[in-house]
Amino acid sequence: MHIPDGILPLPLTLGGYAASITICWLCIRAINKRQDPRADVPKAALLTSAFFVASLIHIPIPPASVHLVLNGLLGALLGVFAFPAILIGLFLQAVMFGHGGLTTLGVNGVILGLPALAAAGFFRLRTHGTSGHIPLPKRTAAFGFLAGFAGIGLSFLLFALILLTGLPTHLSAAAERSAILALGLAHLPLAIMEGLLTGLLAGFLLRVQPAILNGV
Amino acid sequence: MTAYSATDSSTAPFMHRWDPRMKLIGLLLLAFTFSFVTNPRVLPVMITLTLAMTAVSRYPFHLLLRRLRYPSLVILCLIILLPFISGLTPVVEWGRLTVTREGLQAAILVATRFFCIVTLAAVLLGTTPLLRTIKAMQALGLPSIMADMALLVVRYLEVLSADLRRMRIAMRLRGHVEQRRPWRNLPTLAWLTGSLILRGYERSQGVYNAMRLRGYGHAPVRSGEFTANRGDLLALAAICAAAGILIWLELTL
Numbered sequence: 001m002h003i004p005d006g007i008l009p010l011p012l013t014l015g016g017y018a019a020s021i022t023i024c025w026l027c028i029r030a031i032n033k034r035q036d037p038r039a040d041v042p043k044a045a046l047l048t049s050a051f052f053v054a055s056l057i058h059i060p061i062p063p064a065s066v067h068l069v070l071n072g073l074l075g076a077l078l079g080v081f082a083f084p085a086i087l088i089g090l091f092l093q094a095v096m097f098g099h100g101g102l103t104t105l106g107v108n109g110v111i112l113g114l115p116a117l118a119a120a121g122f123f124r125l126r127t128h129g130t131s132g133h134i135p136l137p138k139r140t141a142a143f144g145f146l147a148g149f150a151g152i153g154l155s156f157l158l159f160a161l162i163l164l165t166g167l168p169t170h171l172s173a174a175a176e177r178s179a180i181l182a183l184g185l186a187h188l189p190l191a192i193m194e195g196l197l198t199g200l201l202a203g204f205l206l207r208v209q210p211a212i213l214n215g216v
Numbered sequence: 217m218t219a220y221s222a223t224d225s226s227t228a229p230f231m232h233r234w235d236p237r238m239k240l241i242g243l244l245l246l247a248f249t250f251s252f253v254t255n256p257r258v259l260p261v262m263i264t265l266t267l268a269m270t271a272v273s274r275y276p277f278h279l280l281l282r283r284l285r286y287p288s289l290v291i292l293c294l295i296i297l298l299p300f301i302s303g304l305t306p307v308v309e310w311g312r313l314t315v316t317r318e319g320l321q322a323a324i325l326v327a328t329r330f331f332c333i334v335t336l337a338a339v340l341l342g343t344t345p346l347l348r349t350i351k352a353m354q355a356l357g358l359p360s361i362m363a364d365m366a367l368l369v370v371r372y373l374e375v376l377s378a379d380l381r382r383m384r385i386a387m388r389l390r391g392h393v394e395q396r397r398p399w400r401n402l403p404t405l406a407w408l409t410g411s412l413i414l415r416g417y418e419r420s421q422g423v424y425n426a427m428r429l430r431g432y433g434h435a436p437v438r439s440g441e442f443t444a445n446r447g448d449l450l451a452l453a454a455i456c457a458a459a460g461i462l463i464w465l466e467l468t469l
Contacts, residue, residue, distance in 0.1 A: 004291050005337075006330030010252040028359050038433045041361055043420040045368030046376075050416035052369065053376045054409045059401065068409075077413070081365075088366045092373075095341050095349070098287040102337050103247045168254060169302040169322035179301070193402065200406035205413070212417050 001069060001152075001159045001187075002090070002108050005101030008166040016107030016162075023113065024087060027080045044081040048074075052089050059193065066190050072151020073198045075116030076123035076144065079215040082116040083109070107162055115154035119147035120215070123202075140206045140213065141199040148198025152191035156184065231273035232343045235448040236352035242455035243340045247333045249459040256321060257469045258462060259328045265458055266332040273339045283338040284331070291330050298323040346370060355442050368423070372416070379415050383408060 008016075031037050055068050075082040087109045093099040100108050126143035160180050164171065171179070205212050231239075250262055270280065303318030341349060347370060354363035387408070395401050424432075 004287055004330060005247065005333035006251065006291070006326050006328075007294065008251065009254070010248060013248065013251050024362075028361055031361060036433075037361065038364070039424065041364050042368060042424040042427065043417065045365040046372055046416035046420040046423065047413060048365065049369045049372040049376050050413045052373060053380050054412055056377075057380075057405065057409070059405065070409075084362050084365060088362060088369055091366070092346075092369065094337070095346060098283055098334060098338070101333065102244070103251050103333060167298075167302065167322065168325055169298060169318050170304070171302050175301045193399070196399070196402055197406050197409070200403055201410045201413075204406060204410040208410070209414055209417065212413070 001155050002100035003104045005103050012166045013103045016110055020106040020109035023083055027083045030080045044078055048085040071112045071116040072119035072148040075119035076147040079120050083113040086113040086116055111155050111158045115151045118154055119151040122150055123147040137203055137206055141203040144202030145195040145199035149191050149195030152194045156187045229274045234451055235442055235444045236344045236348055237356055237442050238444055238448045238452040239340050240352055242452050245459050246336055249462050250329050250332050253466050255466050255469055258465045262332050266335050270339050273343055275339045275342055280338055287334055295323045295327050380412055
């Protein structure tokens with residue numbers, strides 16, 4: 001779900017940078033309002049490293065294999081640190097592996113980062129509302145699934161919207177529908193798997209280190 | 217990607233010694249100018265400029281090929297599909313398949329812009345160590361929270377990769393076999409990812425304490441690490457001129 005360099009026109013790539021810088025500035029402003037903003041930097045950085053490494057694990061889904069994106073889980077655990085963390089991860093992927101792109105860094109940041117922030121909001125809901133009668137482990141797993149699934153689902157919607165509007169040629173309505181359907185079908189198993197994985201992982205972390213679920 | 221750089225040597229090619237701040241500005245300026253180009257007649261100029269910069273950098277060709285291998289596969293699908301699914305003017309027809317002129321032009325445009333930008337990025341960023349590039353970004357105004365995070369992420373990527381390798385070996389030694397159906401592997405994968413996250417989380421407290429003991433958050437940030445000489449500024453001016461010429465050609469041809 002990374003858009004490489006060369007596909008999108010200049011207004012979209014510049015717009016992506018403007019949007020990413022604005023969202024990042026808002027996140028950093030929220031972090032700077034904390035009593036000691038630097039205290040959580042190592043925690044956020046090491047978790048980002050762990051996510052980066054975990055995202056390199058490939059899962060075979062015949063006839064191909066997919067790698068985890070984990071933006072929903074990253075949002076759930078890092079909160080406002082998620083957006084800067086995703087931008088850093090995307091930059092490193094572009095520089096180290098050529099995955100994604102430099103001109104599309106802003107757009108890719110929006111595609112993966114905004115859903116991560118949304119996933120953070122969804123995951124926080126597990127401690128609010130009328131779901132108090134459901135046991136905590138089940139609630140945590142259910143909201144973990146929601147965060148993981150929403151992370152990929154929303155990213156896919158943004159990805160398809162930006163890619164199809166940014167192509168340097170006209171696609172017919174039928175071709176656009178087919179492309180969205182094909183991309184959607186290709187990403188649905190990944191969204192379900194990430195949802196299940198995030199749910200299982202949230203349950204695991206609740207058992208062994210519940211403090212980590214309160215966010216950075 | 218390991219940076220191929222020889223910044224310590226005064227005889228190293230200019231691209232390796234060029235002030236990383238100027239290099240970053242030049243790279244972004246050229247990359248965005250390339251993404252502005254839509255006129256097919258400007259593409260040869262873009263390719264010539266990219267090849268000239270690659271030659272000047274003396275970046276090893278085999279490293280460049282390795283660098284282009286993975287991204288090329290990603291974009292290949294799009295380049296193959298575009299002539300068939302987009303455009304209105306048919307050029308060639310094979311049964312129900314029609315290749316259109318607009319689709320072909322779009323595929324050539326996307327492929328050229330992609331290879332030029334990725335090659336430039338490989339050559340310019342590959343000739344500076346990654347940590348130095350991050351420090352240059354900080355000097356250009358990247359917030360210190362993000363710069364600190366980026367430096368720590370790079371520092372601990374290798375450590376956590378080694379942890380993951382060890383955990384996977386331990387899993388296999390204890391009899392773990394990957395199931396054919398991917399969802400059967402999910403619980404194991406979740407515990408594995410969870411253990412990796414836990415290791416990072418637990419290590420972070422020690423890292424923070426060590427950083428505090430060394431003055432993190434108290435010592436002033438060094439600001440004079442980079443200095444641009446006349447050669448650095450002239451090289452940036454040349455890049456600006458090249459970008460200006462490309463924009464002029466795009467608007468007038």
